[in-house]
Amino acid sequence: MSKRTPLALRYKEDTVVEVGLDEAGRGSFWGPFMAGAVVWPPVEAWTADHKAIAGEIRDSKKIAPKKRERLADDIKRLATSWHIGSVSNKEIDEHGITWANQEAFRRAVGGLKAIEGRPKRLLIDGELSIVDYADEQHTIVEGDNTYLVIGAASILAKVEHDRWVQAYCDGDAVCAERYGLRTSKGYGTQAHRDGLVAYGAHELHRRTFIGRYVGTEQALPKPVATNAGYRKVPIDSDKCLIRL
Numbered sequence: 646m647s648k649r650t651p652l653a654l655r656y657k658e659d660t661v662v663e664v665g666l667d668e669a670g671r672g673s674f675w676g677p678f679m680a681g682a683v684v685w686p687p688v689e690a691w692t693a694d695h696k697a698i699a700g701e702i703r704d705s706k707k708i709a710p711k712k713r714e715r716l717a718d719d720i721k722r723l724a725t726s727w728h729i730g731s732v733s734n735k736e737i738d739e740h741g742i743t744w745a746n747q748e749a750f751r752r753a754v755g756g757l758k759a760i761e762g763r764p765k766r767l768l769i770d771g772e773l774s775i776v777d778y779a780d781e782q783h784t785i786v787e788g789d790n791t792y793l794v795i796g797a798a799s800i801l802a803k804v805e806h807d808r809w810v811q812a813y814c815d816g817d818a819v820c821a822e823r824y825g826l827r828t829s830k831g832y833g834t835q836a837h838r839d840g841l842v843a844y845g846a847h848e849l850h851r852r853t854f855i856g857r858y859v860g861t862e863q864a865l866p867k868p869v870a871t872n873a874g875y876r877k878v879p880i881d882s883d884k885c886l887i888r889l
Contacts, residue, residue, distance in 0.1 A: 651700050652793040654688060656768055656783060662760050665794025666750050667770040669705075669802035671742060673831035674854050675824065675847065676810055678732045678745045681801035682753035683794050684725040684760055695723055702796040704789040705803035717804035720797045727797075728756030729805045734851045741853075741868045743773065750775050753798075770795050806830070813849075820847055 656663055668680040686695065698719050705713055721727055730752030732745040740748075750769065757765075767775070767782035770789045774782050785791055789799040810830045814821035821827050823844050825836030833854075841850075841858035856864035 652702060652796050653791060654685070654793055656766060656792065661766045661781070662763050663766045663768055663794055664754060664757065664760075665768050665770075665788075665792060665796070665798040666753060667705075667789050667795055667799035667802050668746060668749060669799075669806040670831065671746060672833070673851070674833045674837060674841075675826065675831035675850050676734060676813070677806070678737060678742070678749050679802050679806045679809070680730045680746075680749035680753040681798035681805065682726075682728045682730065682750075682757055683720065683797040683801060684727070684757060685794050685797065686723075686725045692723075694719070698723065699793060702793055702800065704787075704796060705799040707790075708800065710807075713800055713804055717800050720801055724797065726757045726759035727801060728753050729801060730754075730756065734849050737851050738853045738865050739868065746773050747775050751778070754778075768792050768795050770799065823847075 662684060665683045665685075666680060668678065670676065670678045691699075698716065701708075701712075701716060702720070708716065730749040732749045732752070736748070737745045750767075750773075754765070754767065754775075765780045767778070767780065768788060769775070769782060769784045770787075772784050772786060774784050785795065788795040790796065807830050810826055814827050824840035824847065825834055828834065829837045831837075838858050841855055846852060846855060846859050846863040852859075852863060852865040853867045856866075
C-alpha cells in the first residue's frame with residue numbers, strides 16, 4: 646500500500662492567517678447545521694504531536710468513526726484556534742439551506758477569538774463562499790482532501806454534529822428510537838423516513854425537508870433563497886458553540 650501524501654499546509658506562502666472551513670449536516674432532516682473553522686500553527690511552531698497528527702488529517706468521510714473522534718480531540722488541543730458555528734432547524738426553515746451554510750461559516754469564523762482583528766484568508770471546502778465577507782476567501786472543491794486546515798475543519802464539524810445528535814438521543818430515548826437517530830445522525834435513512842410517516846414531525850425536524858413523509862400541516866415550503874437577500878443574524882449563545 647502506498648503512503649498517503651500529506652495535505653498542503655498553506656494556500657499562499659505569506660503571513661496572512663489561513664482559516665479552514667467545512668460543514669456537516671447539510672442534507673440532514675433533523676437538527677442543526679454545523680460548520681467547523683480551524684487555524685493551524687505554522688510548521689516552525691509544531692511539536693512532535695503536530696507532526697504525528699498532520700499525516701492523519703483528511704476528509705472526515707474517509708476516516709473511521711473511532712479514529713475521527715480521537716483526531717477531533719487532538720485537533721482541538723493542537724490548533725491555534727477553532728470554533729463550531731451552528732444554525733438551528735428553525736433558522737434553516739426560515740431562511741433556506743444556502744443561507745444556513747453561509748451563516749454557519751460566518752459564525753464559525755466569528756468565534757475565532759484568538760485571531761480577532763487580524764486579516765484572514767478563508768479556505769472553504771466546496772463552492773459556496775460567504776456573502777458580504779470583507780477579507781480574502783477561496784472556495785476549493787475537494788478542499789478537505791487538499792489542505793490540512795480544511796481537512797481538520799471537516800473532522801471537527803462532523804464529530805461535533807454527531808456528538809450533538811448523540812447527546813440529544815441520550816436525553817430523549819423515545820425520539821431516538823422513533824426516527825433511528827443514533828444510526829442515521831438525522832439523515833434520511835429508511836428507518837428515519839418510516840418514523841416520520843408513523844409519528845409525524847418532531848420539534849427539531851427541518852420541516853422544509855420532510856414534506857414527502859408528513860402531512861401538509863407539518864410541512865413547510867422551501868423559502869426562496871437568493872444571495873441578495875442574505876441577512877446577518879446576531880450571534881448569541883444558543884446559535885453557536887464556542888471554543889478557542
